[in-house]
Amino acid sequence: MIPRFLGFRPRSITFMPSVPSGPPIPAGEPIYMAYDEYEAFRLIYHQGLNQEEAAKRMKVSRGTVWRCLESARNKVARMLVERRPLVIAPAPIPQPSKEAGI
Numbered sequence: 001m002i003p004r005f006l007g008f009r010p011r012s013i014t015f016m017p018s019v020p021s022g023p024p025i026p027a028g029e030p031i032y033m034a035y036d037e038y039e040a041f042r043l044i045y046h047q048g049l050n051q052e053e054a055a056k057r058m059k060v061s062r063g064t065v066w067r068c069l070e071s072a073r074n075k076v077a078r079m080l081v082e083r084r085p086l087v088i089a090p091a092p093i094p095q096p097s098k099e100a101g102i
Contacts, residue, residue, distance in 0.1 A: 012090070017083040030085040033075050036060075039089050040068035041076070 021022040036058070043054040044065075051069070055062040068079045 008094075013088040015086040016081070017085070025083050028082065030087045031075050031079050033072055033086060033088050034068075035088065035090060037068045037072035039077070040065050044069055051068040069077035 014030070016027060021093065039058060040054055043049045043057060049057070051062050051065050055065045056096075058065060075086065078084065091096060
């Protein structure tokens, strides 16, 4: 894997779902997002770069940025809809597939 350049100091971060005036939401299995996915998401949606500019910053191809971004978007959507914790971790952590329990 080609090294990705990050514009932030890596550290693990966890986001937990909560309701402001209700009982705590039980935490399900966490969803893990790798630093490169987070960086692509940050550069495009927070800093407003296009994929070409983000690829130059991360020193990877535009296709790699697109794959990181697509994965990050899916994970954020799942976190919100399924009310699961989101953990931003140093490397991609394999997540069990739905078929693994069969």
